[in-house]
Amino acid sequence: MDTTRVNSNFKSEEYFINMGPQHPATHGVLRLLLTIDGEIIKKVEPDLGYIHRSIEKMCERDSYQQIVHLTDRMDYLSSHINNEAVCLTVENALELEVPERVKVIRTIIGELTRIASHCLWWGVMGMDVGALTTYFYGFRDREMVNDIFEETCGARLTMNYNIPGGLMYDIHPNFIQRTKDFVAHFKTKIPEYDKLLTGNVIFQKRMKGVGILSKEDAISFGASGPVGRGSGYSCDVRKHHPYSALDKVTFNESLKTAGDSLARYEVRIMEMWESLSIIEQLIDNIPEGDYKVATKAVIKLPKGEYYQKVEAARGELGVYVISTGTKNPYRLKFRSPGFSNISLLNHIAVGGKIGDLVASMATLDIVVPDIDR
Amino acid sequence: MSYFSNIYNGIKSLLTGMSVTGKVFLNARKGTITQQYPENRETLKMFDRFRGEVVMPHDEDNEHRCTGCQKCEIACPNGSIEIIWDRVVNPETGKKKKEIDQHIYHLGLCTMCSLCIEACPTDAIVWAQNYENSVYDRSFLTKVLNQPGSKLMDGVED
Amino acid sequence: MNISLGITKTIHDWLFSVMPEGLASITEMVLIAAVYLGVFAVFGLYLVLLERKVAAWFQLRMGPNRVGFKGLLQTLADALKLVSKELTGTEKADKFLYNLAPYFVIISALMALAVFPFTQEFQAFDINIGIFFLIAISSIGVIGILLGGWSSNNKFALIGAMRSGVQTISYELSVGLSLLTMVLITGSLQLSEIVEVQKNGWLIVQGHIPAVIAFMIFMIAGTAETNRAPFDMVEAESELGAGFHTEYSGMKFAYFFLAEFINMFIISAIATTMFFGGWLSPFGITESLPWLGVFWFLGKTLVIVILMMWFRWTFPRLRIDQLLTLEWKYLLPINLVNIVVMAFIVWQNLIIQL
Numbered sequence: 001m002d003t004t005r006v007n008s009n010f011k012s013e014e015y016f017i018n019m020g021p022q023h024p025a026t027h028g029v030l031r032l033l034l035t036i037d038g039e040i041i042k043k044v045e046p047d048l049g050y051i052h053r054s055i056e057k058m059c060e061r062d063s064y065q066q067i068v069h070l071t072d073r074m075d076y077l078s079s080h081i082n083n084e085a086v087c088l089t090v091e092n093a094l095e096l097e098v099p100e101r102v103k104v105i106r107t108i109i110g111e112l113t114r115i116a117s118h119c120l121w122w123g124v125m126g127m128d129v130g131a132l133t134t135y136f137y138g139f140r141d142r143e144m145v146n147d148i149f150e151e152t153c154g155a156r157l158t159m160n161y162n163i164p165g166g167l168m169y170d171i172h173p174n175f176i177q178r179t180k181d182f183v184a185h186f187k188t189k190i191p192e193y194d195k196l197l198t199g200n201v202i203f204q205k206r207m208k209g210v211g212i213l214s215k216e217d218a219i220s221f222g223a224s225g226p227v228g229r230g231s232g233y234s235c236d237v238r239k240h241h242p243y244s245a246l247d248k249v250t251f252n253e254s255l256k257t258a259g260d261s262l263a264r265y266e267v268r269i270m271e272m273w274e275s276l277s278i279i280e281q282l283i284d285n286i287p288e289g290d291y292k293v294a295t296k297a298v299i300k301l302p303k304g305e306y307y308q309k310v311e312a313a314r315g316e317l318g319v320y321v322i323s324t325g326t327k328n329p330y331r332l333k334f335r336s337p338g339f340s341n342i343s344l345l346n347h348i349a350v351g352g353k354i355g356d357l358v359a360s361m362a363t364l365d366i367v368v369p370d371i372d373r
Numbered sequence: 374m375s376y377f378s379n380i381y382n383g384i385k386s387l388l389t390g391m392s393v394t395g396k397v398f399l400n401a402r403k404g405t406i407t408q409q410y411p412e413n414r415e416t417l418k419m420f421d422r423f424r425g426e427v428v429m430p431h432d433e434d435n436e437h438r439c440t441g442c443q444k445c446e447i448a449c450p451n452g453s454i455e456i457i458w459d460r461v462v463n464p465e466t467g468k469k470k471k472e473i474d475q476h477i478y479h480l481g482l483c484t485m486c487s488l489c490i491e492a493c494p495t496d497a498i499v500w501a502q503n504y505e506n507s508v509y510d511r512s513f514l515t516k517v518l519n520q521p522g523s524k525l526m527d528g529v530e531d
Numbered sequence: 532m533n534i535s536l537g538i539t540k541t542i543h544d545w546l547f548s549v550m551p552e553g554l555a556s557i558t559e560m561v562l563i564a565a566v567y568l569g570v571f572a573v574f575g576l577y578l579v580l581l582e583r584k585v586a587a588w589f590q591l592r593m594g595p596n597r598v599g600f601k602g603l604l605q606t607l608a609d610a611l612k613l614v615s616k617e618l619t620g621t622e623k624a625d626k627f628l629y630n631l632a633p634y635f636v637i638i639s640a641l642m643a644l645a646v647f648p649f650t651q652e653f654q655a656f657d658i659n660i661g662i663f664f665l666i667a668i669s670s671i672g673v674i675g676i677l678l679g680g681w682s683s684n685n686k687f688a689l690i691g692a693m694r695s696g697v698q699t700i701s702y703e704l705s706v707g708l709s710l711l712t713m714v715l716i717t718g719s720l721q722l723s724e725i726v727e728v729q730k731n732g733w734l735i736v737q738g739h740i741p742a743v744i745a746f747m748i749f750m751i752a753g754t755a756e757t758n759r760a761p762f763d764m765v766e767a768e769s770e771l772g773a774g775f776h777t778e779y780s781g782m783k784f785a786y787f788f789l790a791e792f793i794n795m796f797i798i799s800a801i802a803t804t805m806f807f808g809g810w811l812s813p814f815g816i817t818e819s820l821p822w823l824g825v826f827w828f829l830g831k832t833l834v835i836v837i838l839m840m841w842f843r844w845t846f847p848r849l850r851i852d853q854l855l856t857l858e859w860k861y862l863l864p865i866n867l868v869n870i871v872v873m874a875f876i877v878w879q880n881l882i883i884q885l
Contacts (some may be wrong), residue, residue, distance in 0.1 A: 126847065129848060136591050140406050140591055253540055353852065358770050390845050398589050
């Protein structure tokens with residue numbers, strides 16, 4: 001019997017769906033072109049560019065002080081860390097030594113940013129797998145961090161608190177107390193997160209063994225941050241190339257070797273604990289001193305190429321500057337973590353169901369303006 | 374056997390999750406984090422450093438501190454500050470001096486980066502803690518910061 | 532003090548005295564249907580409000596509190612908005628089926644309400660196969676969902692509708708079998724008689740262990756039957772946008788929405804009738820006042836409704852294959868064993884009678 005003819009009677013057709021740019025699970029304006037066979041994903045093509053604002057080109061127009069505030073708008077959930085990256089690049093190029101106080105404050109606020117970002121990610125993660133309540137619990141705790149930022153920096157999201165050479169203002173007198181209150185509060189909340197979502201049998205089933213990314217693939221796709229560390233790729237910039245005050249604190253790099261969605265989830269939960277411990281080590285030991293060193297009104301970097309990488313909440317953020325000695329960079333390139341991480345979406349989602357795609361996309365923790373810039 | 378322990382652990386984990394939300398449900402009355410925004414307008418107080426919009430404070434004699442040095446205009450990344458100035462001869466000293474005619478601030482272009490305020494050598498412009506910036510027409514977003522007829526405060530130099 | 536009974540009896544007698552018998556019974560049926568329709572449309576709206584309030588309380592929020600006193604008119608305002616909205620649809624939709632689908636869903640939901648005994652003799656339609664009728668009717672609704680998803684010519688809607696078909700066909704079994712477990716005790720399918728049996732203790736007490744298991748299975752399967760989280764594969768907001776009703780708007784969407792809540796009420800009402808003694812008061816404390824049965828019935832039902840809302844606002848959603856695994860590998864075998872255990876208990880007369 002001719003089997004091919006029999007099968008052709010039952011041949012299932014692949015079809016094609018546009019997921020996004022307006023879709024609840026794509027967190028903004030990411031468009032995914034899905035090729036699906038029934039419920040099973042055959043191919044995912046991310047289509048980018050819906051929120052491209054040519055930030056890199058704008059940077060060529062602006063002076064180095066002005067570039068900092070543009071980076072707020074890239075990965076808006078780790079805006080402080082983005083600012084810090086640009087400032088560190090400029091300071092390194094100028095061979096400017098910033099006071100210890102600045103370094104410590106930058107590190108504390110950076111870790112607070114990471115916690116705030118992971119809080120939001122946790123809430124959205126729950127929402128993507130269908131548990132809507134997590135969103136509000138995540139936001140409750142994130143609000144506290146945002147209040148700390150608002151009091152010290154004046155803004156909740158696009159803070160622009162760093163300037164080349166230090167900080168824009170000194171920390172607010174309430175900063176230390178508020179941060180301590182938050183650390184005490186948040187220590188009781190992470191176990192609650194675990195109870196509500198991590199331990200849940202449905203959640204475990206949705207996450208375990210789904211979206212597997214091997215260590216080799218993680219490296220070859222350029223994965224960084226919790227995505228890479230979930231696959232056992234030790235890539236924490238804070239550990240390998242410490243910047244600011246991170247060489248003075250002890251913390252563990254959160255590593256998981258499973259490489260599935262659950263591993264990426266757990267790495268982020270572990271990172272929240274590590275960030276709390278970093279904050280606790282530093283908050284009582286903020287050295288006295290100036291909050292900035294004077295720089296020239298017009299900063300001109302010496303001719304040359306400069307690269308600085310930091311660990312943003314989503315992974316490795318690199319700033320690459322080519323200077324020709326003028327007050328603007330000749331070319332400025334951001335190596336953003338989201339862009340590399342989204343490239344492996346096809347790799348981890350193929351063969352899964354639509355629900356798996358949404359769940360593993362949530363563990364990549366996509367921020368679309370970071371991908372498009 | 375693992376079949377039954379799976380069921381047991383599964384149900385246990387579900388009940389733990391329900392206990393978390395249940396606790397919140399029981400404390401719903403005092404645990405609410407929502408703000409009743411238009412009603413709490415009177416009591417809603419922004420932090421001192423909150424960046425609402427750029428304003429130019431004037432004292433009771435309608436004098437401001439802006440010398441028209443244009444440092445804020447240069448510092449602004451978006452071109453949201455425009456200063457229209459003129460050189461005016463001071464009748465007392467006879468020297469020609471820069472004086473602002475209009476300090477124009479485009480709130481619609483402003484990204485609240487605070488660079489202008491940092492750049493200002495005379496602290497002529499500061500942040501206001503005003504959080505209700507929406508208007509019905511965007512032409513209202515272009516503001517003239519110095520009041521009509523105002524002049525430079527005595528003793529303020531670059 | 533037979534207030535409710537008195538009213539219905541008076542109207543019944545009066546109708547039969549003024550017109551011939553055939554016409555009178557038709558008029559009576561239409562009258563009852565109109566009353567049910569009116570009452571449950573409003574009741575459904577208030578269930579929506581309750582859902583929103585309960586959701587808010589689980590989520591550190593306040594919920595609707597602007598329209599009317601403490602937001603009590605919120606859902607009425609929403610309904611008004613939906614009525615006044617334009618009915619949109621896709622160009623290449625199968626117009627006839629597309630328009631038919633919402634009515635399938637809402638009518639099947641409303642029909643099931645007819646057989647519930649709200650209190651003693653306060654029942655529109657006391658048939659001797661009440662439970663069977665309920666199970667049969669509740670599975671018609673899925674045809675509406677399938678029609679709606681298929682005919683609206685939208686791939687997301689189609690995926691949602693297919694998921695719904697798979698889900699409802701599977702979980703129908705568990706709903707039926709868990710109710711069958713209880714029928715072994717009552718020995719009758721007639722709802723009024725089932726409640727009568729429970730005068731010696733609610734069935735969940737009478738049947739003890741197997742009854743508790745049956746109740747748990749019924750709650751899981753019932754939540755799945757109503758397409759609510761954690762089994763909301765049909766809508767699956769983060770996956771399919773809005774699922775099968777993506778292309779519906781205005782009142783047609785409202786029918787789907789209302790039907791979901793009435794279905795939730797029906798599942799809770801079945802649970803109340805089958806496990807928690809229907810309109811009977813606990814320990815017979817208000818036995819002398821039968822009209823208070825309405826209060827007990829609605830009270831018990833609302834508690835179970837809130838339990839279902841608690842599920843919805845706590846748990847993540849299952850994946851479609853896990854959904855089927857849960858049914859075919861866990862619920863169904865346990866259910867079959869449970870029926871045998873229950874049969875043994877009834878045979879050996881190990882029922883706890885108060």
